[in-house]
Amino acid sequence: MRVVTFQADQRTEAALAELTADGQAPDEVIREAIVMAWRLRRAETARREALAVADDPDDREEARAIMRDMESLRAW
Numbered sequence: 434m435r436v437v438t439f440q441a442d443q444r445t446e447a448a449l450a451e452l453t454a455d456g457q458a459p460d461e462v463i464r465e466a467i468v469m470a471w472r473l474r475r476a477e478t479a480r481r482e483a484l485a486v487a488d489d490p491d492d493r494e495e496a497r498a499i500m501r502d503m504e505s506l507r508a509w
Contacts, residue, residue, distance in 0.1 A: 452462045
């Protein structure tokens with residue numbers, strides 16, 4: 434397990450004070466914040482990749498072809 438030391442600025446201190454006001458430990462709040470930042474970054478990366486695929490005419494045509502092929506498998 435890694436131990437990280439950082440210097441909190443005034444804004445971070447205020448945020449940490451508010452987030453720990455309910456008794457939650459500062460290290461728990463910080464761990465949750467890091468995981469949330471990681472999830473947001475992954476979501477943003479996925480969003481950018483989806484936009485790139487959506488802008489690719491070859492990928493769009495392949496998706497249309499797959500949908501045409503799948504149409505024959507519909508139950509209704």
